[in-house]
Amino acid sequence: MVQEWRKCGVCKKSILFNQVYQQCSISSCRKSIFCSVDCWSVHDSVLGHKSAYAEEERAPENENSDRAKRRIIVGSSPKEGAQNLPMDTLIVISKLKSYVKAKSDMNTSGDVPDELSKFVRVIVNEAIEHARGEGRKTLMARDFQNIKL
Numbered sequence: 001m002v003q004e005w006r007k008c009g010v011c012k013k014s015i016l017f018n019q020v021y022q023q024c025s026i027s028s029c030r031k032s033i034f035c036s037v038d039c040w041s042v043h044d045s046v047l048g049h050k051s052a053y054a055e056e057e058r059a060p061e062n063e064n065s066d067r068a069k070r071r072i073i074v075g076s077s078p079k080e081g082a083q084n085l086p087m088d089t090l091i092v093i094s095k096l097k098s099y100v101k102a103k104s105d106m107n108t109s110g111d112v113p114d115e116l117s118k119f120v121r122v123i124v125n126e127a128i129e130h131a132r133g134e135g136r137k138t139l140m141a142r143d144f145q146n147i148k149l
Contacts, residue, residue: 005059008035010042018061022054090117
């Protein structure tokens with residue numbers, strides 16, 4: 001008796017144990033699998049990933065196989081002064097420009113969002129320390145209430 005491992009994320013066709021399937025190269029789409037490159041293309045056309053491709057994988061040999069079991073990866077917590085922190089702009093530029101225009105009828109220079117992001121990082125870091133001080137791993141609105149600007 002042939003058993004189904006999972007179903008295709010697009011056409012819902014069965015993907016059997018030990019069968020080749022396609023997986024999206026975008027890490028946030030790793031949950032979805034596809035029976036063919038054509039089904040992956042439908043997925044890609046809907047989501048519009050940039051620089052995405054289908055990766056060929058093989059389903060586990062059976063339900064007792066190590067590859068069939070769920071793997072939970074526990075990451076380490078970021079260290080103080082970590083060098084690999086993302087330095088992306090944390091401000092929605094269009095919203096900022098819209099607010100400044102409505103408030104003051106002024107334009108906004110292109111370097112403002114990055115500079116404002118530096119301030120946001122300082123405030124968020126203080127709020128993180130407050131949450132840690134209370135023994136929590138969740139940042140909450142109340143962590144920002146006593147920050148001095």
